[in-house]
Structures are given as structure tokens and as C-alpha cells.
Amino acid sequence: MSQDAPAPLPAARGRSWVFHLALALAGSLVVLLVVAPILGMLVASSFGELSSAARDRQVLESLRVTLVSAFWATIVCTLAGVPLAWLLARRRFRGRSLLLALLDLPIVVPHVAAGVALLTVVGRHSLLGKLTGGGLVGTTAGISMAMAFVSVPFLLNSARQGFEAIPLRVEQAARTLGASPRQVFFIVALPLAWRSILTGMTLMWARGISEFGAVVIIAYHPMTTPVLVYQRLNDHGLGYARAAAVLLVLVCVALFVGLRLLSRPPRTGHRGRDA
Amino acid sequence: MLELRDLGLTAGAFSLSGISLDVRPGEYFVLLGPTGSGKTLLLEVICGLLQPRTGQVRWQGRDLMCLPPEARPLAVLFQDLALFDHLTVGENIAFGPRVRGLGRAARDARARAMAARLGIETLLGRRVEGLSGGERQRVALARALAVEPALLLVDEPLSALDGVTRDHLREELKRLHAESRGAGPDPEALTVVHVTHDREEALYLADRISVLLGGRLFPPVPPADLFRRPVDPAVARFLGLRNVFAVDEASPGTVRLGPLTLPCEGADASTRSVWIRP
Numbered sequence: 001m002s003q004d005a006p007a008p009l010p011a012a013r014g015r016s017w018v019f020h021l022a023l024a025l026a027g028s029l030v031v032l033l034v035v036a037p038i039l040g041m042l043v044a045s046s047f048g049e050l051s052s053a054a055r056d057r058q059v060l061e062s063l064r065v066t067l068v069s070a071f072w073a074t075i076v077c078t079l080a081g082v083p084l085a086w087l088l089a090r091r092r093f094r095g096r097s098l099l100l101a102l103l104d105l106p107i108v109v110p111h112v113a114a115g116v117a118l119l120t121v122v123g124r125h126s127l128l129g130k131l132t133g134g135g136l137v138g139t140t141a142g143i144s145m146a147m148a149f150v151s152v153p154f155l156l157n158s159a160r161q162g163f164e165a166i167p168l169r170v171e172q173a174a175r176t177l178g179a180s181p182r183q184v185f186f187i188v189a190l191p192l193a194w195r196s197i198l199t200g201m202t203l204m205w206a207r208g209i210s211e212f213g214a215v216v217i218i219a220y221h222p223m224t225t226p227v228l229v230y231q232r233l234n235d236h237g238l239g240y241a242r243a244a245a246v247l248l249v250l251v252c253v254a255l256f257v258g259l260r261l262l263s264r265p266p267r268t269g270h271r272g273r274d275a
Numbered sequence: 276m277l278e279l280r281d282l283g284l285t286a287g288a289f290s291l292s293g294i295s296l297d298v299r300p301g302e303y304f305v306l307l308g309p310t311g312s313g314k315t316l317l318l319e320v321i322c323g324l325l326q327p328r329t330g331q332v333r334w335q336g337r338d339l340m341c342l343p344p345e346a347r348p349l350a351v352l353f354q355d356l357a358l359f360d361h362l363t364v365g366e367n368i369a370f371g372p373r374v375r376g377l378g379r380a381a382r383d384a385r386a387r388a389m390a391a392r393l394g395i396e397t398l399l400g401r402r403v404e405g406l407s408g409g410e411r412q413r414v415a416l417a418r419a420l421a422v423e424p425a426l427l428l429v430d431e432p433l434s435a436l437d438g439v440t441r442d443h444l445r446e447e448l449k450r451l452h453a454e455s456r457g458a459g460p461d462p463e464a465l466t467v468v469h470v471t472h473d474r475e476e477a478l479y480l481a482d483r484i485s486v487l488l489g490g491r492l493f494p495p496v497p498p499a500d501l502f503r504r505p506v507d508p509a510v511a512r513f514l515g516l517r518n519v520f521a522v523d524e525a526s527p528g529t530v531r532l533g534p535l536t537l538p539c540e541g542a543d544a545s546t547r548s549v550w551i552r553p
Contacts, residue, residue: 173357175344176322177371177422187374191361 038249045246053243059228062244063251066224069140070208073148074201077155082197085156086189089163090171107153114149115217118142122218142218147208154203162196163189195263202259209252276300277321277426277466282330286316294330294492296485301464303452304495305477308487309513314470315354317487318428321468322351334426345374349426350419354434356411358403364390364414365399371422389417393447409440413447420451429469433476449480474514477501486510504541508548518551 053059088100106114122128122136122145129135136142166189174184190197212226220227225248233241276299283292291313298304308314319325321332323344332339339347350371359367365386366373372382390396393413398406403414412432419427429448433441448469455465471477477484483495486506493506505511511519524531525546530539532549539549 167355167357169353169355169357170359172324172344173351173353174359174370174374175324176347176349176351177374177418178345179370179374180345183374187370188359192359 041242041246041249045242049239049243050246053247056244058223059225059244059247062223062225062228063248065140065143065222066209066226066248067251069143069224070147070151070205070211072140073144073151073208074155074205076144077148077152077204078197078201081152081156082159082190083185085159086163086185088156089160090168103156104153106150111150111211111213112217115146115214118146118149118214118218136218138219138221140219140222143215143222143224144208146214146218147211150211150214151204151207154207155197155200158200158203159193159197162193162200165196166192195265198259198263202256202263206252206256209248276333276335277468278331278333279317279321280331280333282317282320282327282332284313284316284320284325284327286325289313289316290328291316291490292329296492296495298466298468299482300335300466301456303449303467303469303480303482305481305484306468306470306487306492307474307477307484307501308470308472310472312487313490314472314487315430318351318430318468318470321426322349322428323347348424349428350422350424351428352415352419352430352432354430354432356415356432358411358415358418360402360404362403363399364395364401364403364406367403367414368399368417368421370418375422385421386417389421392420392451393417408436409444412436412440412444416444416447416451425466427465427467429467431471431473434471434473445476445479452480474501486513488513505550511548511550516550519548520551521548522546 088096109117119137120126122142124135124137126135129137136145170192171184171188174188175181179187210226211224212230215224216227216230223231225244229241229245229248232244276297278298279294279296282294284290289311294317306314306317316325320327321339323339323342334348359370362370365383368386368389369382372385377385387396387399390399393416395410395413395417398410398414403411406414415432433444436444448467452465452467469477469480478498478501481498484498484501485495486493486501488509493510496504496506502514502516505514505516505519508519508521520532522530522542523533525539525542525544527543528538528540530537530542530546530549537549539546542549
């Protein structure tokens with residue numbers, strides 16, 4: 001008995017452009033959401049406005065306070081937090097999941113509430129406030145602390161992911177070659193994870209610079225640029241606030257692009273011969 | 276001598292127990308077993324990366340269990356090599372001497388000497404990222420030997436290589452071990468424990484071979500006896516031998532299989548199975 005030949009497979013339909021068009025349209029919406037407000041602000045600002053903002057001593061001082069406070073918050077948290085990120089990446093201990101969730105808490109806590117919470121630790125009526133005669137309210141140290149609270153998860157997560165990306169065997173090989181845990185951290189883990197750490201530092205710094213809610217509760221003065229923009233918007237209207245906002249955005253974008261270029265992975269080298 | 280005494284270990288769902296073994300000084304010892312038989316776990320216990328549930332590991336009579344990996348007198352050649360991608364070939368080889376406190380000049384000299392031994396001195400300034408598989412193997416081997424270990428643990432380093440490269444590296448391992456041993460038995464010679472699933476590799480390299488199968492470590496035998504006189508029917512099956520028969524009755528020099536009584540070299544009253552060679 002002869003067997004029927006199997007039916008031929010239908011040819012693949014060349015409709016993929018419809019799918020790609022749908023992807024592009026959906027993606028454009030997200031890009032527009034990010035780009036439109038920034039572009040609109042830049043277009044609406046005249047060069048004269050910008051130039052006068054760049055010479056405005058109050059604006060410049062607020063920029064200095066913002067950048068420096070966020071910088072110190074990032075540096076201190078990097079020194080203390082990167083070893084913690086390594087431990088979280090490498091050690092499995094009781095309560096690790098709880099600790100990870102706790103360290104992510106600042107991302108979900110409303111930042112004004114974070115500011116209020118911080119006041120209980122560094123405010124005038126806190127233990128620290130009584131000991132120091134005023135606490136950190138109204139100081140750049142207080143501003144740094146508020147910035148650190150809201151932005152440290154970005155650093156910790158990025159650094160932890162960088163350490164997790166190093167094969168465990170590489171660190172184990174270092175141990176069997178005679179390296180102590182300290183040497184493994186400094187000579188192997190840190191150099192292999194530095195790009196992720198730098199990315200985390202950049203994110204933390206940028207997030208610190210942009211913080212308003214927690215900072216304004218800890219310190220209205222000295223004024224950071226986001227607080228200054230808010231104050232000018234309230235007191236003098238949009239036109240007066242915009243120039244300071246544009247200046248802050250330009251500074252941030254320049255820093256961000258610079259640091260991204262610095263932490264970009266190198267192009268892969270040529271492959272060697274087979275032995 | 277490396278002594279494993281009654282080791283029991285658990286890693287996830289896998290466990291081994293009652294593992295005992297003596298590896299003689301200067302010996303090239305091969306642990307042969309299928310993938311997933313726990314060979315790598317045993318190496319991890321010896322080098323201190325895994326704590327066993329029970330048992331002891333001793334080297335030259337000294338208990339290693341209380342020593343962290345960095346204080347044990349050994350080096351490991353890992354299956355995935357675990358090279359340091361952020362360092363050059365020279366820095367990789369000099370890593371062990373560096374973390375053990377050797378000065379820059381001394382460790383660079385050691386790295387050059389090790390590279391020369393393995394024929395990779397032209398690669399010293401290169402990053403390891405761009406190297407071929409065979410070159411990476413040599414770098415890993417040079418890095419392990421640069422700490423002048425008394426004991427070298429080797430974890431299937433040849434399995435990922437193509438045929439020709441594998442043959443070269445295998446010869447290299449044999450040559451390096453023979454060089455350390457000199458003309459005759461030498462208590463100072465390099466002792467190697469090499470785990471593999473490759474029978475050919477085991478036969479080529481080993482002074483003695485022990486088979487690890489189904490959670491059981493069988494007594495070590497010389498390579499010549501591995502196929503000729505398999506220690507157990509399960510080992511014979513793992514080695515791919517056919518014609519393994521259960522013995523009904525045995526006496527010195529003969530065995531009875533049903534109606535057949537056959538002469539059998541080495542048989543005694545305790546013989547339980549025989550393999551008939553084609």
C-alpha cells in the first residue's frame with residue numbers, strides 16, 4: 001500500500017515588519033516620555049536666561065552644595081557598601097533575603113517619609129541632636145545623609161550584580177593559589193567588578209543630586225538646586241525656576257555621559273591561534 | 276602521602292560516604308568515574324573548598340582539615356581553568372607567588388621560568404582573554420605549578436579541548452610529572468591527583484587508577500589491571516566490558532559457570548564474577 005506524501009510545510013510568512021513596526025511605535029512612546037519634557041525645557045529656555053542663571057551666585061552655590069553633598073554620600077557609601085555587596089553576593093547566611101529586602105526599602109519608601117524618618121535619627125530632638133546640640137538638620141552632612149538614604153540601593157545592587165557575575169571558581173582558584181579572603185577581594189573581585197561598581201556610583205550620585213523630598217525635610221538651607229528650583233517656582237513662577245533646572249540637567253547629563261564612557265567595556269581583542 | 280579517611284560529604288542532593296584512599300608521594304593518581312559521580316567534590320574537599328560531613332584529609336601525616344584552602348600545600352588545575360581575565364599571562368602565573376609575599380623581581384623571574392617550561396614565554400605580556408583553548412590550559416598549568424605545590428589536583432582539564440590539543444596537553448602533564456620525579460621514586464616529587472571520565476586519559480597518565488562509581492570508591496589498581504582484572508562487575512560495565520558472568524563456584528585457578536568449568540588466572544574461592552575476553 002502506498003503511503004500518502006506528507007503535506008508540504010507552508011512557507012514562512014514575511015509579516016515580521018508589522019511586528020517590528022509595532023515594537024518601534026511602542027518603544028517610541030517610552031523614548032518620547034523621557035525626551036519630550038527635557039527637550040521642551042531646553043527649547044523654552046533662552047540663552048539669555050541660561051547665561052544669567054550660570055552667573056547667579058545663588059544658583060551656583062546650590063549646584064556646589066548639591067554636587068558635593070551627593071559626591072560625599074557616594075564616596076562614604078562606596079567605602080562601606082562595596083564590601084557588604086561582596087558579602088551579599090558570595091555568602092549564604094540566615095537572614096540574607098531579609099537583609100536584601102531591607103536594603104531595597106529606600107526605593108519603595110516615599111522620600112518625604114524617608115526625610116521624616118531620618119529626622120528621628122539626626123534631628124534636633126534625636127539622641128544625635130542632643131549630643132551634638134542640633135543634629136544634622138540644616139547642614140550639608142544632613143543633606144548627604146538624606147541623599148545617601150534614598151540612593152544607596154542603586155550602588156549596592158549594581159555592585160552586588162557585578163560581584164555575582166564573577167565565576168565563583170575564579171575566586172576559589174585564587175584561594176587555592178594562596179590568597180586570603182582579603183587578597184581575593186582586593187586583587188581579584190574588586191578589579192573584575194569595577195565597572196559595575198562605577199556604574200552603581202554614577203547611579204547613586206545622579207539619584208542623590210536629583211533628590212528633593214528627603215532633602216527638603218532635613219535641610220531647606222543650605223539650598224540644593226532641586227530645593228532652589230522648587231522655591232523659585234513657588235515664589236517667582238516657571239520662567240525664573242526653569243533656568244536653574246536646565247543648568248542642573250545640563251551638568252547632570254555631562255557628568256553622566258562622562259562616567260558612562262569611562263565605565264564602557266573595552267572592545268574584545270583578537271582571538272589567538274590554537275595550540 | 277595523601278590520606279583520605281572515611282570521608283562523607285553532601286552537596287545539594289548528592290552525597291558520598293565512607294570514602295578512604297591513600298595516594299603515595301610522587302604518584303600520578305587518577306580517579307576515574309562517570310560525570311556526576313562526585314569526583315570534583317572529592318577534589319574540593321582535598322583542597323578545602325568544601326567541608327566534608329565526616330572524615331579526615333591528611334598530607335604527610337598532617338591533618339589538613341583545620342587549614343583554609345590558602346594554607347594547604349597544593350594547587351588545583353580546574354576544569355574551567357578559572358584564569359584571571361583582568362591580568363596578563365605573566366601576572367596570572369605570578370599570582371600565587373605574589374599573594375604569598377614574593378617580591379616583584381623574584382615572582383617575575385618565577386613566571387618567566389614557568390612560562391618557558393610550558394613553551395608560552397612569548398605570551399607573557401598578553402591578556403588571557405584573547406588566548407586559544409590550548410594556550411589558556413598552559414597558562415593555568417603554569418599558574419598552578421608556579422606555587423611549587425607538593426600536591427597538584429587536576430580536574431578534567433582536557434575535556435573541553437579538541438583532539439590534537441588534548442594529546443599535546445596530556446603529554447605535557449606526563450612530562451612535567453616525570454621531570455619532577457627524576458630517575459626513580461622521590462619523596463619530594465610532585466604528587467598528582469587527576470580526576471577524569473576519560474578511560475584513555477587515565478590509562479595514559481596514571482600510576483594507579485581508582486574508579487568512583489555509584490557513590491563507591493573502588494580500590495586502586497595499576498593501569499594494566501584496570502581492564503584485565505576489573506575489581507567489580509559494576510566497574511567492568513562502566514569500562515564498557517561485555518561478557519561479564521556471575522561465578523557459580525570458584526577454587527584457586529578455576530571457576531565454574533553453570534555446566535562449564537574454566538581455568539582462570541588469579542581466581543580463588545572468593546571470586547564472584549569473571550570477564551571472558553573475546
